[in-house]
Amino acid sequence: MQQKLRLYNTLSREKVVFEPINPPFVGMYVCGPTVYNNVHLGNVRTFTSFDILFRYLKHLGYKVRYVRNITDVGHLVNDADDGEDKIGKIAKLENLEPMEIVQRYTTDFHDVMARINNLPPSIEPTATGHLLEQISMIKELLVKGMAYEVNGSVYFSIRKYNDKYTYGELSGRNIDELLGGSRDLDGQDEKQESIDFALWKKATGGHIMRWDSPWSVGFPGWHLECSVMSHKYLGKTFDIHGGGLDLKFPHHECEIAQGTAAHGEHPVKYWLHANMLTVNGQKMSKSLGNSILPDQLFTGNHELLDQSYSPMTLRFAMLQAHYRSTMDISNDALKAAAKAYRKLMNGLRIAKSLEYDESATVDKNDKAISQINSIVDSIYRGLNDDLNTAVAIAGLFNMQKKLNSIHLGQLQPEALDKDTFDRMISTFATISHDVLGLVEEKPQNLENAIDIVLEDYKAAKQAKDYEKVDVIRAKLKEMGLSVKDMKDRIEWAYEE
């Protein structure tokens, strides 16, 4: 394309031209879910935003390695380094193995991702699968003097780190304030500074998820896994790191510190953050208890919803907003999205059906040609401008007007030059389908359609129109269905 992709880099707080470190390869890491309960709509929005990025980068011809982890240990319930493990807690409550909890919610997560048509990442590593690597990174940080051990636990020293590097760049924190404002944590805190964070925690009595290490039988800190896994699969510096805005601090800040401390270089070139989904203007969040689960949306089974909304309706609604804006979820917005989505799918069906007759001689319509080309450009301009899917969709609707007018014979395909015609069709199909990931949701209730056909069959039979009867039976047979004339009724069954 003419212009280049520009992305908003949280680190520099501006849109910058995307230039991979080693083109055509792109390394992209996105913080995945902690699998201690179901993902909610807000989580889905983040993963969908990065799915678009993944898809678009591929569309532009890059070879993308997309790594998205599953956090299955180390994420504590409350205080940064002094709570229960989220997964361990649920496991205890339900009297299950922690890995049963992990399995259950990982499966749910994958199921939701598939329904919403998010592509699977290239690699989906788990924290527990990388304990050796985590332990060796802790050793490295200890050797470099950036971490200290206390009673079998190891902490990262922000003060030591900040002596050599700068802590807080990503989130704009003032390190002195953070260091100065240390609060008393009941004197039970082992940390030198309250903002230091755990790399390894010694397991206390009730902690069921535990592993051996040089320091104690314990478990790794939450921030460590992402550093370790991104390093392992993408190298010490890689192109893109994404996640929800709420992970910017402290999680991503800690990742930067660990990576830089261990490898001497800032690990990430472009930091991208997706904004929050809100409910009645408030962030959707597990802790606020205002979550809506994907399944509740798909079934309509939630007090805030007055009907069900399909996976593609949700996807479309999300793409109508920019990923860096907050987006409010509401019945009105979803209903509008449901209609608009179906409209676009009608456009897609029309686009696929149009044909160009090269032998036809028709006067060229220069105005239409230039309009169509400028619409195509506007779509790419939108996507290149920090993934502005809203602008891209607006372009698709503008293009759909042209498709419709051809479909209705108001504009001859041959009034366009062949290149423009092809460009129009391929852009419409490729952007909506491949890049935005919008696919047709065919009606599920096939049985109703069959029943309608069988009504016809019955009527033809009564009219002794056996020619028609045979045709219907043959057509249904082609679909793998057989009609059964019972004594008092007509049934259908799968052709055996």
Next chain:
RNA sequence: GGUCGCGUGGCCGAGCGGCUAGGCAGAGCUCUGCAAAAGCUCGUACAGCGGUUCGAAUCCGCUCGCGACCUCCA
């Protein structure tokens, strides 16, 4: 309190110095057995008050509202 962001027509939501955003809803027309779809047309929006500018929704200042992060969350 600190840091950051937002307030756009009935609703959702782009735009970020001059050029039609788009969708949903609504009105009119064309088409039409009825209907739907589709096409065309319409409403002239940018929280308020100042300022900069030939020109501001877009830049600056203030005011009012809302939100995020600051020991959990995508």
